[in-house]
Amino acid sequence: MASSLTATELEALACSPYKRDFPLLAAHPELAFLDSAATAQRPAAVLDAQRSFYETMNANPLRGLYRLSVEATQAIADARDHIARFIGALDDAGSPQGNAIVFTRNASEALNLLAHTLPQIVELGPDDEVVISIMEHHSNLIPWQQVCTATGAKLVYLRPDESFCITDAEIKAKIGPHAKIVSVTHVSNVLGVQNNIAAIAARAHEVGALCIADGAQSAPHVSVDIRALGCDFFAFSGHKLGGPLGIGVLWGRPELLDAMPPFLTGGEMIDAVTETDAIWSPVPQKFEAGTQDAAGAFATDACLTYLESLGMESVEQRERLLAAYLCERLQERDYITIVGPAEPTRHISAVSFDVAGIHPHDVASILDMDNVCIRAGHHCAQPLLTYLGWHSTCRASVAFYNDKTDIDRLMDGLDRVWGIFNGSR
């Protein structure tokens, strides 16, 4: 097998030293889990932290005046600071902008928060434009469709060229003087490509628009530095990083978060309430109505500590090699078409593909029999698939805990699928 990977690189991918850190993977060595773009597996460090929170510091954060509640409150504050450092959200003095970290249920809720509150401070109208890309996940697409329907603003799509790249020319052409909000995914969950958020944010600011980056697929796989990206908001989900399900993060520029109205209202987000009015708490509490998932925040904190113990750069490096190996192996089969860039090194975790004449659901079902887990369908990116001329695709996605064997098993499974449909079982 010809590979652009060196012998040393292949050797490093041969057997994952990380699976033992993940109880589900350790208990199921027969499993080739290649669907981390949907949700990652959780390391023991996260599960232990979740349990430890409930065993040692369980109380309602923010309001209690006893020590347990104070500890729970501190756990959330520490998690905010850690997350801020993780994405490079530091102030001029180099301190983490913990108070610019808003907890949500997931990236979708973070994006919905923006879609509900930003139009009130930028005053969108029929002469204005909201710019997204055609490769958005539905969670960064439908909220803006709704905004445009409600305000009369026009929804404009950035479209990739034949090599799946949103070019500088496209950015300049589509983000024009009428643009008020630009919201683009950092990494595509279908194509695996990384978009040039720095160039998009720079252009957005040049025309006076705000720029949002959807980091759901980038935060788990790429070292994020929001200062280098230059965006005004960055949203991601904890569970795609290996944190618990049900917690998401929105970072925003402090002055913008201050200016925005609240999204959900109720307990824990007010300073004072009268019969007719309420005074909002400062950011981030203003955006966090109701009791927060303190255990989830604590476990997310532990997840970042685990990832940092491995080093995000080595995580990124290993995942690049795994994705490149995956892409190259798929390219060996003439019955497989890659839906995305041909260059193996341009894939961040995910590689979408089509098996000639076989519906992706059948592919995934038959692979499941071999304990190979992949995603099949439109990947919550139906406009992208329609634009590219597909109804659905198969998608395999890797994380650092995968190894060469997982991908080799996918290939054996795909040969079996091909055999079943082409009469050579």
Added chain:
Amino acid sequence: MEVASLYNAQFMDHVAHPDYKYELDDPTHEHDGINPSCGDELHLAVRVGDDGRIEEAAYTGHGCAVSMASADMMSDLMVGKTPEEAIALCELFKNMITGDEKDMDKLEEELDEASMLKDVSHMPARVKCAELAWRTLAEMLKSNEAGATTTE
């Protein structure tokens, strides 16, 4: 193991050489079915004759092998049935793939070839695929019984 037995030669024949995947001439009923979880789309058409029985059923669309083979087997089964009998068979099929009806003799007798899809009852992720054509047919015939137009 269910997967291997499902994708057998007889099943694959319906996938590779469908008998009823075409545009029907002069349909009396037409209806679209979609499976939102995977984007499968099915356009189903039947022609009910003067004797009140289904003369011909056919479908077009795109979807996985399970949804397409299921539509093919269903179209074959429905010829000669009254709408009431067809609705009852759709109900029986649904009960088979949800595992609520396990009497194989009854299933084989009434559903004929389509009874081979019983293995889908062990594959929860594929129930919606197998069910698509049957659900679409039942919806179409039921709404027609209620006097509504079924052509979309």
